[in-house]
Amino acid sequence: MEFRHLRYFLVLAEELHFGRAAQRLSITQPPLSLNIQQLEASVGAPLxxxxSRGVQLTAAGQAFVPAARALLDQAGQAAREAREVAQGLVGSLQIGFxxxxxxxxxxxILKAFAAAHPRLRLVLREMSSSDQLIDLMHERLDLGFVHTTRVPAGFSQVLVSSQPFVACLPMAHALARRKRLxxxxxxxxxxxxxxxxxxxxxxxxxxxxxxxxGFSPEIRYELRHWLSVVSLVAQGLGAALVPAALQQAGLPGAVFVPLDVETPPYDTHCLWKTERDQAGLAAFLEAVRAFAQPVQ
Known part of the structure; x- marks a missing residue:
């Protein structure tokens, strides 16, 4: 029994007509008939x-349909897994963000990549941009999502997102109800x-x-994470300028007010060593580029 026999059998089981089945398979009827006969001999039962009324599945043939389909699916999965191993699309990627x-x-990006490459594991590490640059230089990260314009030589980058700064205030603050600030x-x-x-x-x-x-801010609190900044503001302990995306964090007690002037954008770049030749990295960058725009 060969996989060719199973493919021919399933097409004929769907068409129940040798002429149409042969046309779908891009062969003539005699080779199709011969392959079906060989399969029946291998199975040991007529399928x-x-x-004169045409072609019908026997009881044995009806029972064989799901088994044949499962065998072909398993063979296809085995072939895909072998290709992924050969192409380096299994294992893991170290990603900083x-x-x-x-x-x-x-x-x-993660959803799109996981759907296309479920066998490649992603190890995510939340880190500051400066720490990511160090680990990227020493190849402890495969790529990183950073907020910096200080990109070392030998690195490539893709602009993932660009957003304005907004004022972040406690809900009870006198300015919190302003439409713009x-x-x-x-x-x-x-x-x-x-x-x-x-x-x-x-x-x-x-x-x-x-x-x-026209003023120098009174910096009372310095923290490691933007979300910590918003959390502190939500407790009524200060004000902040933060990237607009943090509005999606949904922290109660914090209010975000747009500014009445245009600010330089808060940019996120995906960064990796240009010389790094890795199939898994290349596949992940496809998902990044599908979401983002390259830096000009």
């Missing part, structure tokens, strides 16, 4: 009856920020925005 990507891009209105407020060590680019950018508005 079809042939008479900064927390805000969970609200803008990463879940969609000027930065100058935050002068004198205690600020919560991601620390300079964790995100030097955006720490400096927020200071620059405040300077443009």
């Amino acid at each position: 079809f009856t042939r008479n 900064a927390g805000t990507v969970l609200y803008r891009g990463l879940p969609q 000027s930065l100058a209105a935050l002068q004198g407020e205690p600020f919560a920020m991601v620390s300079r060590a964790v995100s030097p680019d955006y720490h400096e950018r927020i200071l620059g925005l405040c300077a443009d508005a």
Whole structure:
């Protein structure tokens, strides 16, 4: 019994007509008849009856249909698994990410990739952008989702998302019901920020925005994660400028108000070593590019 016999059998079982089945299989009727006869000899039972009214499945043939289909499915799965092993599409990828990507891009990319490559395991590590750069340099990460413009030589990148900054205030704050807010209105407020060590680019950018508005913020709290900044603001302990995607975090007690001026965007880049030649990495980058736009 050969897989060819099973394919021919299933097509004939669907068509119940030698001419149509042969046409679907792109062969002539004599080879089809010969292969069916060989299959019946191998099975040891007639699978079809042939008479003037056409072709019908015997009881044995009806019972053989699901078994034949399962055998072909198993063979196809085995072949796919063998190809994936040969192509490096099994194993794992080490992926770093900064927390805000969970609200803008990463879940969609993960879903698309998992559907196409279920055998490649993804190990996700939440890290600051600066820590990701170190691990990428030492190849402890295969790729990372970072918030920085300081990309070392030898790396490639894709822009995953770009979003504005918004004001984050406690729900009970006097300014929380404004539809839009000027930065100058935050002068004198205690600020919560991601620390300079964790995100030097955006720490400096927020200071620059405040300077443009005519004041230097009173930085009372420095934290490692944006979500921690929002959580602290939600407890009534300060104000902050945060990426707009954090509105999706749904933390009670925090209100997000758009600014009345355009701010430099908060960009997320997917970053990897250009020279890194890995089939799994290339496959994951396909999912990233399907969601995002390349950096020009």
